[in-house]
Amino acid sequence: MSHTPVSVGFLYPGYSAEDDYPEYQRLLGDAVTLRLVHTLMREDAHRVDALLDVGGTDVLTPGARELRAQGVDAVVWACTSGSFVFGWDGAAQQAQAVGEAAGVPASSTSFAFVHAAHALGLRRVAIAATYPRDVAERFVAFLTHGGTEVVALASRGIATAAEVGTLDSGAAVDFVVANDHPDADGVLVPDTALHSAGILASVERELGKPVLCANQVSVWEGLRLAGATPRDGRAGLGTLFETGRAAA
Structure with a gap:
């Protein structure tokens, strides 16, 4: 820096x-x-x-x-x-x-997700989204347009940002780890309502691949x-x- x-x-x-x-x-x-x-x-x-x-x-x-x-x-x-x-x-x-x-x-x-995925050379990704599925599918379309292939999509179906913000770190880590895919170069976790600073090290250590949070x-x-x-x-x-x- x-x-x-x-x-x-x-x-x-x-x-x-x-x-x-x-x-x-x-x-x-x-x-x-x-x-x-x-x-x-x-x-x-x-x-x-x-x-x-x-x-x-x-x-x-x-x-x-x-x-x-x-x-x-x-x-x-x-x-x-x-x-x-x-x-x-x-x-x-x-x-x-x-x-x-x-x-x-x-x-x-x-x-930022598109640019970060390109910077890390992530060609195929899994998505662990907190949103309802219809909203999450729009993120898939956005990434696809940006040249990143989505090989798996998981939706937690949470209706509000406030509820996402209350997820504890353990639940967040479990959700991300459970929704990796063997064909994915990395896992993307959209939603700036999700606390990420405290989970990055844990999820990357468990998955052995890059994780990008919002x-x-x-x-x-x-x-x-x-x-x-x-x-x-x-x-x-x-x-x-x-x-x-x-x-x-």
């Missing part, structure tokens, strides 16, 4: 696993500042109509402007379902609007956009950060 100070901003919907970000900042060290702004969630529901509202430009623009005032170097819309539900082109337009409001490069967690890839994507992707080992941040291949 460069020692030049860098600040990355995150637009985070509601309240569920936002405490992941201070933990990631601790692991990254003093040269990184992760700034988080909570965005409006009129209805907490893993339904397509509610997710389209959560990721609407009218909802994200005020937060992006707030991050602009804080002087961040890049911004990530830290919501997987609230980005991929728009489809590839819609998610691209969403990120562009956030970037214009923030005045810096911007992306979303959905694109808040983890969001942080990585923000650093990538800011030109500060770590190139040295970072214990606790998963293979994405630890191997150095994440600098690809």
Whole structure:
């Protein structure tokens, strides 16, 4: 990691696993500042109509402007379902609007998964999704469009982000490990409402392959956009950060 100070901003919907970000900042060290702004969630529901509202430009623009005032170097819309539900082109337009409001490069967690999978050379993946299956299938379509083959999809069927945020680490680890696939190069765990900082080491140790979680890839994507992707080992941040291949 460069020692030049860098600040990355995150637009985070509601309240569920936002405490992941201070933990990631601790692991990254003093040269990184992760700034988080909570965005409006009129209805907490893993339904397509509610997710389209959560990721609407009218909802994200005020937060992006707030991050602009804080002087961040890049911004990530830290919501997987609230980005991929728009489809590839819609998610691209969403990120562009956030970037214009923030005045810096911007992306979303959905694109972060695609870029992280490519950086690690993951061609075939399994997905352990907390969402209902109809929502999870939209993530499959998004990844497929981005050039990553999905060989297995598991859906836990949780209806709200708030409920996902209450899953303890043991339940989260068990869910991810149980839904690996022998043909998968890695396992993807969408949903920024799921606490991930405390489980990455456990699941990667048990599976013996890379695991990408939503808040983890969001942080990585923000650093990538800011030109500060770590190139040295970072214990606790998963293979994405630890191997150095994440600098690809």
